[in-house]
Amino acid sequence: MWRLGSAVAGMRRLAWGGRRRAVTASLDAGGQAVSSRPVGRNAVSNWLFACSGMVAGTIVVGGITRMTKSGLSMVDWKPHGQRPPMSQTEWEAEFDKYKQYPEYQRTNRSMTLGQFKSIYYMEWMHRMLGRAIGVVFAAPFVYFAARGALSKPLTLKLTVLLAAGAAQGGIGWWMVKSGLEQPKNHYDEPRVSPYRLAAHLTSAFLIYVGLLHTALSCRATPLLVMSAAPPMFRRSAIAVSKLVFFTAVSGAFVAGNRAGLVYNEFPFMGNGFIPDDIRHPELESQPWRNCFENSSLVQFEHRALAMLTTVSIVGLFLLSRRLPLSSTTKKATSALLGVCAGQVTLGISTLLTFVPTELAAMHQAGSVLLLSSSIVLLRTMRKAYPDTPSN
Numbered sequence: 001m002w003r004l005g006s007a008v009a010g011m012r013r014l015a016w017g018g019r020r021r022a023v024t025a026s027l028d029a030g031g032q033a034v035s036s037r038p039v040g041r042n043a044v045s046n047w048l049f050a051c052s053g054m055v056a057g058t059i060v061v062g063g064i065t066r067m068t069k070s071g072l073s074m075v076d077w078k079p080h081g082q083r084p085p086m087s088q089t090e091w092e093a094e095f096d097k098y099k100q101y102p103e104y105q106r107t108n109r110s111m112t113l114g115q116f117k118s119i120y121y122m123e124w125m126h127r128m129l130g131r132a133i134g135v136v137f138a139a140p141f142v143y144f145a146a147r148g149a150l151s152k153p154l155t156l157k158l159t160v161l162l163a164a165g166a167a168q169g170g171i172g173w174w175m176v177k178s179g180l181e182q183p184k185n186h187y188d189e190p191r192v193s194p195y196r197l198a199a200h201l202t203s204a205f206l207i208y209v210g211l212l213h214t215a216l217s218c219r220a221t222p223l224l225v226m227s228a229a230p231p232m233f234r235r236s237a238i239a240v241s242k243l244v245f246f247t248a249v250s251g252a253f254v255a256g257n258r259a260g261l262v263y264n265e266f267p268f269m270g271n272g273f274i275p276d277d278i279r280h281p282e283l284e285s286q287p288w289r290n291c292f293e294n295s296s297l298v299q300f301e302h303r304a305l306a307m308l309t310t311v312s313i314v315g316l317f318l319l320s321r322r323l324p325l326s327s328t329t330k331k332a333t334s335a336l337l338g339v340c341a342g343q344v345t346l347g348i349s350t351l352l353t354f355v356p357t358e359l360a361a362m363h364q365a366g367s368v369l370l371l372s373s374s375i376v377l378l379r380t381m382r383k384a385y386p387d388t389p390s391n
Contacts (some may be wrong), residue, residue: 040149041218047140048215054136055208056368057127062204063364066255067357070122071192072103076178077173084124093119099182102190113333134165141230154218161210170205175200194292196257205245208368209375214380227326229381233319237381240336241374242310247305248367254302259295260355266348275300306347313340327340339373342366 065071085091098104104111116247141158144150150158178193216224220328220379229237254260262275269275279296290297315334320333350359 020193025194033322039156040096040144040147044053044149045068045215047144048211048218050209051133051137052208052215053127054133055204055211056365056372057275058126058133059204059368060344060361061126061129062201062363063255064357064361065122065126066197067355067360068119068122068255069103070119071126071176072101072179072190073098073119073123074176075101076129078185079169084121084262086361095281096119100358102182103179106190115135120257127172130169134169137162154214156346157210157214158299161214163205164203164210168200168207171203191258192256194253194298198252199247202249204370205239205368207253209245209371210377213379216376224328224332224376224380225272226380227329229325229360230323233316233323233325234378236312236316237320237333237374237377241371241378243305243309243312244371248371250298250302250305251367253292253298257293257298258294259299259302260360262295262299264354265349266351269296269300269303271369306344310340313337320339326380329377332373332380335374336377337368339365339366343370353391376381 075097086261090115095113098116141162145155173194175196178196183190263269267273268275275296277296278294280290280297283290283294291301292298313367317333317337320330325333343363346359346363346366350363351355353359
């Protein structure tokens with residue numbers, strides 16, 4: 001009997017060991033084996049969370065840089081990085097370079113060297129944050145890859161994110177260059193192209209979403225419990241996430257056209273919900289330009305998208321109360337609704353107070369938080385198959 005008991009215990013230990021090895025070498029929620037060790041997988045996840053947090057911070061700093069009109073203070077671009085001027089002579093030389101461009105010549109002729117230093121440091125910090133993200137991403141990437149902690153699919157995904165991050169610097173300079181040229185549009189004040197600004201912000205959001213989604217999916221000990229959800233609710237949540245994304249991107253056109261300053265009232269725009277000057281006389285012959293460059297129409301479009309997003313999120317919340325969803329999914333839906341309410345409040349407050357820098361920066365941060373909440377909601381759900389219970 002003793003020998004039989006020992007044999008059974010040995011078989012149990014062997015079976016448990018096999019199960020443990022299977023678990024630690026299992027695929028993540030996205031179907032990507034990351035590492036045979038949970039600790040290694042969590043380290044990869046923590047690193048990606050840190051990178052996504054840095055990207056989110058840089059998006060907010062970029063917004064402040066734009067709102068303080070600091071973005072055109074550095075008139076050249078050195079991809080390898082550059083230190084700020086250190087001496088009075090260097091500062092004066094940098095200021096002299098700035099004086100050669102339209103922003104100084106048209107709007108900042110009374111600017112002092114001290115004021116120039118303020119906007120220069122803001123733009124310099126934004127650029128250095130971008131380069132810091134590159135280092136924080138690339139160095140651990142090489143380390144984890146060398147240690148065999150990354151699967152081939154995950155390595156490919158991270159390589160794409162690395163390339164996108166490298167391209168983002170070039171997109172940023174491409175955007176800045178448009179503001180260093182003499183204005184050719186219907187406005188006289190030098191500013192960056194709203195199209196290039198939107199491209200720069202869209203790229204930043206895509207990188208952020210990629211990092212956050214990958215960080216959530218590759219943990220050995222998931223932060224979110226994934227449960228099967230009815231296909232209708234899952235599809236609705238995906239649609240809401242896309243709406244959140246496009247609403248955030250439309251905000252770039254509001255910023256690029258200074259459209260937040262044309263109608264500082266809510267819910268009306270002049271005499272009604274739709275502004276009277278929805279067609280700009282200089283842009284009427286080119287409807288697509290009118291959609292993206294007419295400040296009144298651009299603000300209306302952002303309002304309409306924001307309201308559609310809000311109604312959709314409220315509808316998703318009400319739907320979640322009628323379906324057999326997991327408690328995690330219901331909590332994530334409630335959180336999404338709460339963040340949406342805060343973002344709408346911030347947006348209206350920013351509009352009514354003529355876009356102060358502090359509120360506008362919080363509104364941009366709110367767009368990142370709302371997008372994050374929608375991604376988290378999606379990560380609480382998996383596809384429900386015919387033989388899978390929906391709870």
